[in-house]
Amino acid sequence: MKQNLTSSDLKTILHSKRANVFYLEKCRVMQKNGRIVYLTETEKENLYWNIPIANTTVILLGTGTSITQAAMRLLASAGVLVGFCGGGSTPLFAGSEIEWLNPQSEYRPTVYVQGWLSFWFDEAKRLEAAKAFQQERCQFLRTVWGKDRELQDELFDCDDLEIKQALKTYEKEIPKAGNVTELLTKEAAFTKKLYKYAAKQSDWGEFTRRQQGDDKANVFLNHGNYLAYGLAACTLWVLGIPHGFAVMHGKTRRGALVFDVADLIKDAIVLPWAFICAERNTTDQEFRQVCLQKFTEHKALDFMFSQVKECSTMFARSGGDVV
Template identity: 55%
Template structure:
């Protein structure tokens, strides 16, 4: 049989791709021209196909390895690769130790340049960068309101927060964003709203007392699920930045201490809106990591969250940097 070449694949826009993979205890390789992952069941070797043309990102967890040929094919298909610990957290990288968000992005000489040119036209201007951060946070508020009050997927699990309380918190956050004098002010506003959202989610699901732990240090289910789900959002954020040709270091909010700050910025658009409520829902249902991950991926796909990230970053470039003006 003639080997299948990536060039023969039908191109699917990243914003329309459906798959985010977390793999563990397997080997990723190329077999018969296709990228597959190999698992062991007793003395049997089982091969499972990865539809790379319809995949945005892959997280490789504990006990995984990947061949050079597989990396080459994934790169041709424009798939992000990340190395993580068990359960998807913390995230590691072959080029950066520690726990920064650093992805192995596909290399191409033909990434778009118009958004990068618009981005750098405002990025070195502190005031314009603040405007971009405010716009990003405003888009975040819109998405939180839409997801928490209108999304039927959450209501299917009985997640129905008090509308008056949520709207009050969102209005207060909107005022905090408008009054922020710098990026630190925006980060404080972001943290204040997230803390209030934790409170609402805990009340809505009858979770009880909740305190957000530092990443990777939480022992209760909600904290573990938040860490896990957020990394799925970071994978989409990294993909959105790559699609538009934007370096991860050109952040508008989180870039002071982390070179991957733009990934955090993009992920803000969906973390609290989608991941946060699902973490509490799964914690109260007694879900395991796989169940929770499936809920997250289903919701991220159903709500076209990668589309939302790409459109949000485009809007920043269009509004602040003047693309298309």
């Protein structure tokens, strides 16, 4: 017997608690009997695989994919973000922008965007928000590396003197930044230390970060970062905050706030596992699975939501927790 689900039923699980991010390639996404499925075709048989959309935040459609209008309608009802991208989940087909097919809804909360805009036009407050994000970024790294046994088995430990000093130095430098440019410079120096540490701990050797680099470490960093961008975009969409109101990355880049929010978790999760998986010579699919597992294990999406909500309500009236 066919069961009809309403939009409210599909949104029972809050976005901040959803577990799934899907990357699909060489398949057709469609609606079948009230469910979202993707069809894979082989010489001998066609297989349908179910997507639990009520527990999904983002779907990335890679090489050789298509999607039906009926599927998009049901995905929109469930509040799932959809993005078309290249092979391996990168890049999104908007160049350096972050572009998503957003579910259209005028019933998202307004308290967060109102709170965000209440301080965003004040340069000093915007800088303070950027500094708060960077402090929380450090704390999240310290928390994740401090309790993840698998990372510690791979010799990534926040108690290592090199990491303790890097974190301590950066956390002292953050409040001293007089503007965003200075903060970005300090952030770049901190990240460079993390790359050096990760390359050493994984026996990767000399490493230079290059967006177009074809070595596995750079490729995996790009792939993992785009998964983080998907979570960040979902967080901002649910809270109703436009991606252009960045606090740290370039204000002329329409997707810059996505980068700001994704930075909260990239160092703690994507960076170490990119080097570990590169050294192991794992496949792209295996690396993505590790990232998604770690996002769930360390409640990365929850953390993004809590930080953006805290920042957006800092200068506004407190409101109820609605997501």
